[in-house]
Amino acid sequence: MLEPGQTVGIGPSGRKIIYDADGKPCRSCNEYNDFQFVTGKISKSAAITALSTSNKLASVSSDDLIPGSRTYTKVPPPDVNQLGRSSWTMLHAMAAKFPKEKPTDVQKQEMTKFLTIFSHIYPCDWCAKDFEKYIRENSPKVDNREQLGQWMCEAHNHVNKKLGKPKFNCNFWEKRWVTGWDEE
């Protein structure tokens, strides 16, 4: 584990550790095991073990390889569930990195525009139309990170409700998408 205040250049995965402007390791820019190591949650050897395990799990049988490739398999195009999970991951992560305070006018306009276009081109038509209507009736709140994170969480809950899924308690949005669960 690291001593308090100690920083490292290279993580257990061999990748360079990326720090945010405030000097803290950036969660969404590093591998999970590297991040756990540089934030002192796990030892270097534990990180290396975890990395080699996840690499082993990722390797697949060679039956279904794409012709001419040694690594790419014949994965089918995403279905509606995979597409939904992927897109929410990206959208919540974008909210999590939105300026904490006082985004510029350009940053506010770009986020609003991005969500609006997203609702036009999302590759499931009925999902897109529903999201477009939601945005029309509930303008994205882009005055700061907390506002946008809450807005995104509520937009996601609107979809959860439509799909008969339980509501996520938005009081936990920051732990789920920004800080993780073991920090105060």
Add this chain to the structure above:
Amino acid sequence: MLEPGQTVGIGPSGRKIIYDADGKPCRSCNEYNDFQFVTGKISKSAAITALSTSNKLASVSSDDLIPGSRTYTKVPPPDVNQLGRSSWTMLHAMAAKFPKEKPTDVQKQEMTKFLTIFSHIYPCDWCAKDFEKYIRENSPKVDNREQLGQWMCEAHNHVNKKLGKPKFNCNFWEKRWVTGWDEE
């Protein structure tokens, strides 16, 4: 299995089957097992078995539940790999649903704008900066689906190269992201 030309309203999952404007089942709007069933790839009973297996795999131990929830667990925020996978899934799927021929000027402008803003707000700064530079030097090609799909595949390969990953053979982009592997 279905007879040729037969259509169904409700899939084995209990969800309504969504069809594209051309009358074919929409891959990115349906669950994978429903799609496999309505396209005649698997029987109804096989689809139901697959669905119940994936539901079982998705259920988790209750140790790590979010306070007050019976289903949501303390999942950590996405790391750089999960964020990358999710974002590429969404971007390729968007290319896969882009108009095959003659997108309108608005559709072309929106796709270009979306990718440009994406390169500003992607929640990993160094990844975003690299993608911004790539877009500046390689304008997105938005004259039809095939062009955009190839452009996206090449943009992804640019990142694969940076990360030391093998190149994906872009001749297969349509099978990977639009049609799947068992159709001609």
